[in-house]
Amino acid sequence: MIEVKDITKKFGRKKVLNGVSFTANKGEITCLIGINGVGKTTVLNAIMNLTPINSGEILIDGNKINKDSYEKITFIPDAITMLPSMKISDAMTFMADFYNAWNQTRADELLSFFKLDANERISSLSKGNTAKVNMLLGLALDVDYLLMDEPFSGIDIFSREQIAEVFTSHLVEDRGVIITTHEINDIEHLIDKAVLLNDGVVLREFNAEEVRETEGKSIIDVMREVYHA
Amino acid sequence: MLVKRFWKLITLTIVIIVVLIAYFIQxxxxxxxxxxxxxxxxxxxxxxxxxxxxISGDYYDQSNYSSAVMVTDEGSTYREKLSYFEYLEATFPPNEVASFKDEYRNFMRNKWMSPSSYFDNEEYLAYVGVDVATERFNTIYHHDYFFEVDVLNKTTNKSNAFKIKVPGQADYSDVQVMDVQLVNGELKVVTDIGYYHNEQHVYELMVYTIDLSTNKITGDDTLLAVENNEEGDWDGWTDISLLNDYRDISEQKYLLLQKSENKKPESVSQESHNEDGVVEAGWGVTDRAFFLYNLETEEFNPINLSDIHRNELLSTDDVTGHMNDSHAYITYVIEGKLKVLDIRLDDFSVGSDIVFNWDELDISDATQVKMNEDKIYVMERFKNYKDPAKVIVGDMATGDLLYEGEIVMKDVDDETENYELQFYNMVIN
Amino acid sequence: MMSYLKLTNFELSRFFKMYLVLIGITLVMQTLSVVWTANNYLGEINEQLSSGSTVEEAINGWGLFSFDFITRGFWFSAPILLCIASLLIYVFFIWYRDWLGKNTFAYRLFMLPTARLNVFLAKATAIFLMVLGLISIQLVFLTIENELMKMIVPNTFREDLTINEIINGFDYLRVLYPVSFIQFFINYGIGFMAVIVVFTGILFERSFRWKGIILGVLFSGIALIVFFLPILLHETILNHFFYPTELFILMLISGLIVIAGSIWMSNYLLNKKIRV
Amino acid sequence: MVRNESLRKLGVVTMNIKFNNRDPVYVQVIQHFKEQIATGLFEPGQEIPSRRELANQLKINPNTAQRAYKEMEEQGLIFTERNLPSRITRDEAVIKTVREELILEAVNTFIASVQSINVPLDEALDLVKDNFDKAKDGQEGDA
Known part of the structure; x- marks a missing residue:
């Protein structure tokens, strides 16, 4: 379980996060939804210790993040993390080199699933393929938790479908996933839990199926209620 | 596999190590x-x-390598060949006070290594240095000179350090400590002072007495003073000097002083001094007078020389003085001979001459003469491949030659012909 | 340890093409400089000989040709200065390139399952190895160029210099290649320390951005003062108290304190303050 | 929501459901299964996709698929023997109940609509009869 406890984060005088708390369970897909602001990405960065927080605490399975955590949790940012000069195969070698959690079989599987050519250079990839390589590098790690920042933004519909398919596949099975989005449509039925963020606070944290069952509302209904209130 | 993957790292590291090792070995x-x-x-x-x-000196070679060098009976040591830390630390070539740094490390901190500032006996090691504080008033500089005194009691290992202003109203332009002596609990600081007075340049040889119980200057005694015209129209010059070996740090009861009158010769107008302040060729010496000053009694006595000696001394330039417990010696070179005048300290009478024949020994004029106990050491200052520098040792009492040697190169090869050596000091321990 | 080596190798690889280009430029420019300078000299000599002078007169007029003629020329020094400038710039770029552009490689580096300090040390090591590498390769080039010069200029007109004489004949070469190994160690140790301090300054900037520049400059200033503290004290209030060896040891200690302090501070910033 | 025999591949059913966003997804999945069973497109004892396959095909959360299967198992619509894949129930009574339930549901919806516009039952039933046959012919023609 990832526990985000009352974290605040200031950039200069601006409070980007102002006491954000939520949990994300293993085996569930948690979606951080925010229609504006930079809060979502900051939360993921904070979980990965890629940005310092001003107060609060983040625990991963009860522990603070340390260097060994990166074998248990990985982050797929919205931009590719590998060098443009690298071939896809170089990027994979790099990952295999540093991570015990690297699963070559799965990497190869993903390569053919995404129909990618390992000899292609990252700099020459299309937007959609870049996003897929980025996804591949994270998904091929045998980690318990997977964080993804806006995996669907700015790419074509077919790539989006392919990526969406990943969420229902064995590739994320039993893992805890946190994704951020500002646009819920693509993943409405994919997520377990929605965390609605606005202006640095969590407005509502709910289970999507429960809300449908007990309140008869779609996620967008709830968003409409919450954000326009 | 590992090699293949890390080949850049490995290659670069190997290149660096191999090249640098080769470079440093070479x-x-x-x-x-x-x-x-x-x-x-x-x-x-x-x-x-x-x-x-x-014997210390400098080595020069045509490709502009030069290094200070020291020669002993065991061989030679070059400053440039010292290890990094020796080079950093050492007073090289070592002089008469260099070994104090090892013996009295704390006492020797921040002290000039000039032997004339030191006095050493069984009980005490004394030091008097000169410090200057300069103030500027518009374009005029004002100097305040201080004696930095430090006396180490060797038995208690305690030192008494203090600083006192050199007394006197005049704005001194130069203050130098020539010798330091400890006499009955008082420091005698033999000082060479220079200043300008009425457009005349004044030189004074002073002895300051410092009482070590009060740390105050209790007396000063002007031994000799001369005034020389600084303007261009002068045609003569008076020179005063302390003939005692200024490198000697041991106890000496007497100071041997010289006052000489020099006249500008018709043909030569160039002035030239060697490092001891003795006027070299080009000057006609018209008079030389010698004095002995007793530091204990503060008595000042002229030495009466025979006419022969006086005349000989007027026609030579290489005059040096030496001192031991009971005798003062004046040495000079005349007609290819080194003459030593022996002066008894009890009645200031001049005994019989001791003569060393340099022509026979094949020694040039440019030499350094030193005396230690009852022996006289003579060293030639210059040498090159064709004419090695000679070193001779003679007996002061008998005038016998005890030792004759020369400084030569081991394993001479033709390539090292273009060199030159200049020796400037001989330390006798 | 293995991650550190892998990262070092990786950092080397990232600059390797550029590095080879620098080496290539050096070799080409210096070789051309040898050929050009030597031919110029021979041209002047030949002109004088053809106008009826004897060989002795020609030599008296133009002097014997030595490698100093080449090292004093612009085209010999230019590539060396270029290499120095490139590496100085790369001291900064080795960090900023991980943040610049769409591909934020810093994400990857800081999510590696290894101490982040290894990233820091690998970058420092890479810079250091590249500096020493250039130094070594230049030494090899110097030897080759010296031989090349001997092939071009006939014996009669030539004064042969050893590598040490070439180095001693030129001021900045003497700084790059000191005669004593300890001096070499000192020169490059200070260089290494400076790189580490600059790295820490960069990490301050990366952690706190604008405010970080001020903190970085402040940190570098403190590092400078700490390093020179023994000499400052020695020259001022301590009134030349220390012997040279003591001062050397104190400077060594203060240098090590600066290096250790910088590494500690960098470790702290990397783990607690860095922003990707 | 028309299924074709040709979509049955290797005994595994390929499905496509247009979900609405307001009802729980698992309920919609169960509803879909019931319809398939009632119409006979899912035959008794027929192997059904694993939870993972279902989630993947329907692009739904695997946990939701799991919940739907669990519910269906409790209702006896599907069963799982040891480690074998789950199958559609062979229990005729259950199938009959499902069928009746669906019909009843449809009828209830029909009644509610008809009542809301005040149509007499006979008139409505006549219209139902006419249009039901037409719709059936049309569908068969399409296929």
């Missing part, structure tokens, strides 16, 4: 061979008399 070989080994080769006599001498 460099150390070059340094080792840059300067020839020198040795003190005995021509005749008893080698034991040169056991404790250190």
């Amino acid at each position: 460099t150390s070989l070059v340094v080792a061979n840059q300067f020839p080994e020198l040795e003190l080769k005995t021509i005749s006599g008893d080698e034991s008399v040169i056991k404790n001498i250190q």
